[in-house]
Amino acid sequence: MSLGRVMETGLSGLYAAAAQLSTASQNISNAGVDGYNRQSVVLAANEPQSQGRFFLGTGVSVETVRRVYDAFTDQQLRDAKADATYFETLKSLTGQVDAALSSDDSSALPGIQGLFSKFSALAASPTSAAARQLVVSNANSMIDRFASLQERLDSIRRGVEDGIGAAVSEINSLGSQLANVNALVRQSAVGPGRTPAADLLDQRDALVSKISGLINTTVAYASDGSATVTVANGFTLVDGNASSPIAAVADPDDPTRKVIAFTVGNTTTYPPDGDVSGGRIGALLQVRSELLDYADGQLGRLAVSLTTAVNAQNRRGADQNLAGGQNLFVDQTDLGSPIGSLRNNPNSTIDISARVADASQLTGLDYRLDFDGSAWRITDSDGRSVTPTITTPGGGDPATYYSFEGVQLALTGTASAGDRFTLRPTAGKASDIALNPAIQSDPKKIAASAVVTASVTSAPVGSPSSSISATSVSDLSKVKGATYDFFFNGTDWFARRDGKVLVPVTGSGPFTFEGLSVTVGGTPASGDRFTLSVGVTGTSNTSGNGSNALALANLQSDTKAVGGTATFAEGYGQLASAAGTQAASASTGSTAQNALVLQLKSQQQAISGVNLDEEAASLLRFQQAYQASSKVIATAGRLFDSILQIN
Amino acid sequence: MRVATSTIYDTANYNIQLTYSRVVRAQSELASGSRLQTAADNPGDFAQLTRVGQLLSENTQYRDASEVARNRLELEEGTLASMGNLTQRARELAVQLGNGALSTSARLSIATEADGLLKSLVSLANSQNPDGGRMFAGISPTDAPVKSFDVSGSTYWYYDGNDSPRAVQVSSTREMPTSSAGSAVFFDTATPLPGPVTDPNGNPVNDSVFATLQDLVTAAKVPAPTSVGTQVESVLGRLTKFQEQMVTERARAGAYLNEIESIQSTLEVSKLSFTVLKGELKDADLADAISRFTQQQTALEAAQKSFVRVQGLSLFNYL
Numbered sequence: 001m002s003l004g005r006v007m008e009t010g011l012s013g014l015y016a017a018a019a020q021l022s023t024a025s026q027n028i029s030n031a032g033v034d035g036y037n038r039q040s041v042v043l044a045a046n047e048p049q050s051q052g053r054f055f056l057g058t059g060v061s062v063e064t065v066r067r068v069y070d071a072f073t074d075q076q077l078r079d080a081k082a083d084a085t086y087f088e089t090l091k092s093l094t095g096q097v098d099a100a101l102s103s104d105d106s107s108a109l110p111g112i113q114g115l116f117s118k119f120s121a122l123a124a125s126p127t128s129a130a131a132r133q134l135v136v137s138n139a140n141s142m143i144d145r146f147a148s149l150q151e152r153l154d155s156i157r158r159g160v161e162d163g164i165g166a167a168v169s170e171i172n173s174l175g176s177q178l179a180n181v182n183a184l185v186r187q188s189a190v191g192p193g194r195t196p197a198a199d200l201l202d203q204r205d206a207l208v209s210k211i212s213g214l215i216n217t218t219v220a221y222a223s224d225g226s227a228t229v230t231v232a233n234g235f236t237l238v239d240g241n242a243s244s245p246i247a248a249v250a251d252p253d254d255p256t257r258k259v260i261a262f263t264v265g266n267t268t269t270y271p272p273d274g275d276v277s278g279g280r281i282g283a284l285l286q287v288r289s290e291l292l293d294y295a296d297g298q299l300g301r302l303a304v305s306l307t308t309a310v311n312a313q314n315r316r317g318a319d320q321n322l323a324g325g326q327n328l329f330v331d332q333t334d335l336g337s338p339i340g341s342l343r344n345n346p347n348s349t350i351d352i353s354a355r356v357a358d359a360s361q362l363t364g365l366d367y368r369l370d371f372d373g374s375a376w377r378i379t380d381s382d383g384r385s386v387t388p389t390i391t392t393p394g395g396g397d398p399a400t401y402y403s404f405e406g407v408q409l410a411l412t413g414t415a416s417a418g419d420r421f422t423l424r425p426t427a428g429k430a431s432d433i434a435l436n437p438a439i440q441s442d443p444k445k446i447a448a449s450a451v452v453t454a455s456v457t458s459a460p461v462g463s464p465s466s467s468i469s470a471t472s473v474s475d476l477s478k479v480k481g482a483t484y485d486f487f488f489n490g491t492d493w494f495a496r497r498d499g500k501v502l503v504p505v506t507g508s509g510p511f512t513f514e515g516l517s518v519t520v521g522g523t524p525a526s527g528d529r530f531t532l533s534v535g536v537t538g539t540s541n542t543s544g545n546g547s548n549a550l551a552l553a554n555l556q557s558d559t560k561a562v563g564g565t566a567t568f569a570e571g572y573g574q575l576a577s578a579a580g581t582q583a584a585s586a587s588t589g590s591t592a593q594n595a596l597v598l599q600l601k602s603q604q605q606a607i608s609g610v611n612l613d614e615e616a617a618s619l620l621r622f623q624q625a626y627q628a629s630s631k632v633i634a635t636a637g638r639l640f641d642s643i644l645q646i647n
Numbered sequence: 648m649r650v651a652t653s654t655i656y657d658t659a660n661y662n663i664q665l666t667y668s669r670v671v672r673a674q675s676e677l678a679s680g681s682r683l684q685t686a687a688d689n690p691g692d693f694a695q696l697t698r699v700g701q702l703l704s705e706n707t708q709y710r711d712a713s714e715v716a717r718n719r720l721e722l723e724e725g726t727l728a729s730m731g732n733l734t735q736r737a738r739e740l741a742v743q744l745g746n747g748a749l750s751t752s753a754r755l756s757i758a759t760e761a762d763g764l765l766k767s768l769v770s771l772a773n774s775q776n777p778d779g780g781r782m783f784a785g786i787s788p789t790d791a792p793v794k795s796f797d798v799s800g801s802t803y804w805y806y807d808g809n810d811s812p813r814a815v816q817v818s819s820t821r822e823m824p825t826s827s828a829g830s831a832v833f834f835d836t837a838t839p840l841p842g843p844v845t846d847p848n849g850n851p852v853n854d855s856v857f858a859t860l861q862d863l864v865t866a867a868k869v870p871a872p873t874s875v876g877t878q879v880e881s882v883l884g885r886l887t888k889f890q891e892q893m894v895t896e897r898a899r900a901g902a903y904l905n906e907i908e909s910i911q912s913t914l915e916v917s918k919l920s921f922t923v924l925k926g927e928l929k930d931a932d933l934a935d936a937i938s939r940f941t942q943q944q945t946a947l948e949a950a951q952k953s954f955v956r957v958q959g960l961s962l963f964n965y966l
Contacts (some may be wrong), residue, residue, distance in 0.1 A: 102693060116704070120816070124716070567701065571699075573696075580689075605657075613962040620966075
């Protein structure tokens with residue numbers, strides 16, 4: 001035994017206490033850092049030295065600085081936080097939509113009620129110029145409400161699209177940071193018996209947690225401490241010190257919106273619906289497909305049903321100058337063309353146009369049209385398969401007509417297998433409503449009076465081989481249009497109004513459709529065509545009659561006006577309460593999730609968090625250990641001195 | 648149990664935020680008086696509120712329309728009352744004329760007065776409503792319904808209005824006529840006047856209260872009072888018929904006015920019940936909101952005070 005060993009043993013204690021003091025101060029200074037896991041020094045007694053018959057201890061050494069950490073609790077907290085971000089985003093967006101739809105200031109409801117109450121007032125005083133002007137001004141304020149509501153929804157949608165792009169850049173930036181940290185973690189673990197640096201592991205975990213707050217994430221840890229992160233059900237974002245970015249690109253099926261895509265080499269893959277979920281991106285995609293698309297479609301459906309019904313009724317009446325009524329609003333029955341997928345075969349010549357066949361049967365949903373090589377498959381946005389009625393009138397008309405749920409598609413040309421179209425029949429129609437300029441400038445043209453009698457005349461188109469021998473109006477209340485196209489395809493006679501093909505009128509006649517009766521003379525040949533015009537007769541001296549204004553006002557109580565099941569007000573109420581339900585459930589989910597996060601965080605912090613009182617006690621303890629070890633060294637020194645004084 | 652220092656802050660922050668949001672919610676209910684501020688507050692109630700709102704809006708429309716109908720009918724009733732008085736006076740004049748022993752000047756003054764009565768009757772029959780519509784023109788709007796034309800020195804009166812009455816929807820099921828067809832009140836469509844005369848519309852000219860008064864004027868102007876007896880008798884008979892028609896019309900207007908009164912009181916009752924229902928769905932329960940506000944406010948203060956005390960507990964204070 002030597003005094004030198006006593007000194008060395010004391011010194012090892014001094015070093016150990018210094019390491020402990022240093023770790024306690026690290027804990028104290030990082031107490032407020034999010035994601036910091038407290039550290040503790042693991043000490044071990046040094047190997048004893050043999051003294052022949054016995055062993056003597058050689059002091060203490062620092063084995064490692066351990067991160068106090070529980071992987072399971074940490075993962076639970078990370079998942080809960082990701083869900084909390086998801087709910088927070090959902091709550092904020094659904095709350096905006098809910099506020100826009102249901103607050104009295106922006107709701108479309110007062111506008112709708114205003115218009116119908118002015119129709120009612122006009123019915124009582126059909127010759128009053130003031131009553132007519134009030135219909136026009138209330139129609140305009142209803143239009144304003146629809147338009148500003150749609151503008152609000154559009155602006156929320158732009159926020160969603162921007163949010164998807166921003167979240168993707170954030171994921172990519174976090175991914176490359178994580179790859180760098182992974183590299184550092186690996187380096188810190190190189191060497192026999194070395195463990196990765198605790199602070200680097202904290203950085204690694206904080207980055208993983210941030211990524212999983214943005215998108216659904218799966219994490220695996222390698223033995224060297226590096227993390228492999230897979231997002232969106234199968235795309236490897238980070239693997240060791242390599243990261244591959246994801247992208248927000250235009251959806252090939254609908255270039256107006258962004259989707260997530262992965263590019264590996266020259267191949268770009270789009271994860272299927274439902275694979276991207278969770279986190280902020282999951283919430284953004286969900287709000288877009290389940291709330292914004294729904295609200296756009298429903299609000300548009302309300303607009304189209306309302307303008308179409310009012311237009312039809314106004315056309316049925318006679319105006320103050322006793323002329324036949326015209327459209328009160330600009331016609332909204334042309335639905336344009338569905339959006340063709342960018343992946344469609346460029347050699348396809350298919351051309352599709354859509355129009356409203358029956359506004360009260362519209363669903364407000366979106367449809368996807370897929371061609372499988374022989375037939376079109378139609379699926380609505382709820383995933384339901386839709387079976388259309390297919391009509392091919394022929395007789396010079398090249399189109400095939402597909403009718404379903406109030407919509408009629410006219411298809412010409414040839415499609416290739418795999419061609420896909422997206423039809424959003426009513427989306428955005430709420431911002432398209434406009435008053436017919438003729439009515440706007442002359443409210444006398446509002447058809448407040450009922451037509452007492454009407455007649456129908458025919459004119460041949462080209463030189464048909466048959467002729468129309470008699471026409472009459474058999475039921476005025478069923479007449480829906482001012483002009484009809486009446487044509488023969490070789491087997492049957494067809495009638496077409498506003499581009500809509502009515503069911504074929506078979507047999508030899510007289511043919512009756514929509515309250516009109518037509519008798520054909522001669523032998524018809526394929527391609528024979530006539531134009532039928534319905535004109536108002538016998539309205540003289542009746543402009544004091546407000547029956548048609550009354551019929552216009554009574555449209556508000558039509559319980560089949562929207563989707564065949566609801567009045568206009570109820571249709572709006574359904575939309576607002578559906579949005580309200582989503583907002584309420586997001587809000588409840590968010591509150592519950594925040595409570596769960598707090599609870600899990602308390603648990604995680606109970607293990608890994610810093611308690612300052614504990615550290616204060618540790619400081620005292622380690623200070624004493626340091627002082628004690630100093631005393632050992634001092635004692636050894638004095639012993640040396642005593643020995644030296646012997647001489 | 649080990650508690651991390653950060654947990655003290657996190658918990659306090661969470662609880663204070665949560666309680667604060669409840670205080671804000673209660674305060675906003677109190678300030679706005681509404682507990683259904685957006686559909687998310689109660690989607691089911693909101694859908695119902697939409698329906699009640701629609702019913703209230705229709706109720707207001709019917710109340711407005713019934714008010715229009717009431718004004719028109721009251722005016723018509725008053726006009727018919729005046730016309731009744733004028734016709735009664737014409738009757739008295741006819742009886743005077745029938746007495747026979749009248750001087751020429753007395754007969755001329757009867758003629759002058761009867762002519763005045765005729766003009767007043769025509770004017771009243773062409774009365775307008777405040778909104779410009781004609782009271783006795785059916786659904787024909789702005790043109791005078793009673794017009795005259797002259798053929799070989801004689802004046803003829805004809806009806807140029809419409810036979811259907813102007814109707815106003817005063818409840819969801821009741822469409823009420825608010826104007827009369829003059830043809831049924833002042834004319835006798837079963838009795839065409841003799842002679843090959845047709846009106847400018849090509850229809851035969853019917854007997855009317857105006858033609859009757861015209862006949863009275865003509866009879867009074869006859870210098871030799873020999874055949875006046877039969878003429879006066881005819882005039883009196885026809886006046887009775889038209890007076891009855893006018894009284895019937897006036898009674899009908901009165902009956903409609905009674906009906907409107909009862910419809911209006913029904914509308915008031917349903918308005919009240921819709922308003923109450925709307926209030927139940929939408930209005931804040933003030934007592935509940937105040938008690939929640941006070942309770943949450945106390946909880947918030949307690950959370951704040953306890954946090955300050957807890958975060959003051961540190962071992963470092965004693966080192």
